Amino acid sequence: MPPKIVYLDYAASAPLDPEVLEVMRPYLEAVGNPSSTHAAGRFLRAALEEARQTIADLLGAAPGEIVFTSGGTEADNHALRKAVDTFGISTILFNPTEHHAVLHTIEDLVHEGKIEAYPIAIDTYGRINLNHLEELLKKHPKALVSVMYANNEIGTLQPVREIAALCQQYGALYHCDTVQVMGLGWVRVDEWPVDFIAASAHKFYGPKGVGFMYRRRPIRSFITGGAQERGQRAGTENIAGIVGMAFALQKAYKQKDAYLKHLSTLKAEALSLLQTLLPEARINGDPSPEGSHPGILNFYLPPEKADDLLLVHLDLAGVCASGTSACASGSGHPSHVLEALGLPAEAAMRAVRLSWGWGTEKEHLKLAMETLRESLLSPTA
Numbered sequence: 001m002p003p004k005i006v007y008l009d010y011a012a013s014a015p016l017d018p019e020v021l022e023v024m025r026p027y028l029e030a031v032g033n034p035s036s037t038h039a040a041g042r043f044l045r046a047a048l049e050e051a052r053q054t055i056a057d058l059l060g061a062a063p064g065e066i067v068f069t070s071g072g073t074e075a076d077n078h079a080l081r082k083a084v085d086t087f088g089i090s091t092i093l094f095n096p097t098e099h100h101a102v103l104h105t106i107e108d109l110v111h112e113g114k115i116e117a118y119p120i121a122i123d124t125y126g127r128i129n130l131n132h133l134e135e136l137l138k139k140h141p142k143a144l145v146s147v148m149y150a151n152n153e154i155g156t157l158q159p160v161r162e163i164a165a166l167c168q169q170y171g172a173l174y175h176c177d178t179v180q181v182m183g184l185g186w187v188r189v190d191e192w193p194v195d196f197i198a199a200s201a202h203k204f205y206g207p208k209g210v211g212f213m214y215r216r217r218p219i220r221s222f223i224t225g226g227a228q229e230r231g232q233r234a235g236t237e238n239i240a241g242i243v244g245m246a247f248a249l250q251k252a253y254k255q256k257d258a259y260l261k262h263l264s265t266l267k268a269e270a271l272s273l274l275q276t277l278l279p280e281a282r283i284n285g286d287p288s289p290e291g292s293h294p295g296i297l298n299f300y301l302p303p304e305k306a307d308d309l310l311l312v313h314l315d316l317a318g319v320c321a322s323g324t325s326a327c328a329s330g331s332g333h334p335s336h337v338l339e340a341l342g343l344p345a346e347a348a349m350r351a352v353r354l355s356w357g358w359g360t361e362k363e364h365l366k367l368a369m370e371t372l373r374e375s376l377l378s379p380t381a
């Protein structure tokens with residue numbers, strides 16, 4: 001059994017909803033392959049297509065526009081690499097605070113000589129400058145633009161509707177990593193002219209290792225082999241994961257108002273605790289409710305006040321939190337997101353990201369803030 005913990009790392013991964021696990025169970029146990037034409041295969045195929053229809057309906061998409069993947073990383077890789085391939089794109093305009101699933105793919109594409117890439121200017125909250133994007137689009141109207149919906153480290157929301165409108169105006173394609181907001185029920189592709197999105201089930205109480213890409217127009221397969229996913233993604237489908245993901249997303253869209261209220265109440269509490277218990281903390285990203293993810297708060301403590309072991313202090317107190325994205329932690333490098341905001345490395349090494357969800361109570365946030373206060377080199381209170 002894992003030790004008793006206070007889990008404040010929902011942006012890294014939300015716990016699997018027990019109801020989702022129950023929905024998945026028969027498909028974990030079922031015999032057969034969804035591509036087989038016999039009864040066992042047809043049973044799985046029907047479940048697969050039902051899950052696709054469910055997700056498409058929630059998003060206002062057509063079922064054929066949803067491609068199941070192994071998660072957000074694969075969806076980002078697929079959209080970027082195969083949009084470049086399929087449409088002969090030679091320029092990518094990107095937000096420098098994207099997840100590494102996007103940034104490293106772009107770096108590789110540049111390295112392979114397939115594209116040129118230009119970063120879009122950002123402000124101190126990490127929000128892109130729309131005027132700069134427009135200047136770049138005037139020079140590169142046939143570009144692919146990659147700007148996420150909400151940043152996974154600092155929570156800053158991007159002006160995704162304005163970005164999509166600009167891309168449409170100039171004839172560019174727009175890829176949006178929606179991994180962090182998919183569980184908030186905000187995404188409707190029929191109301192928003194985005195060309196590609198990436199999503200991941202474990203961010204909305206579904207299982208890890210499954211996600212999907214939405215694409216408005218067909219692109220080539222990223223993983224080649226069999227004819228699964230209408231020839232767009234080879235490999236036997238993760239049927240239990242896909243069924244669980246569709247159920248989790250349906251539940252998220254049904255409960256979105258209550259969820260937003262729950263997250264926003266906790267955010268107000270976290271901000272108030274920060275002000276009283278850690279007045280020396282500085283928030284990274286947009287602190288306003290309108291401009292940020294309601295379930296993420298990132299801040300740093302000045303080096304004269306705190307050592308660089310804040311996450312260790314939290315861990316010893318049983319609090320699970322992050323300083324950077326889960327994928328980058330352990331790399332020993334300060335976060336590229338905080339670096340892009342202009343934060344010096346010594347400040348970035350003293351950054352903490354708290355992120356919460358259904359299982360979080362105000363007491364959990366209090367424990368985290370009190371633990372940090374006790375760890376200060378010269379406590380204030």
Ligand code: PLP
Pocket residue numbers: 011012070071072073074076099101148150151152177179180199200201209210211325326327
């Ligand atoms: N994009 C963003 C914004 C994320 O936060 C993450 C995961 O942290 C990913 C992509 C990668 O998703 P996955 O873990 O499903 O590969």
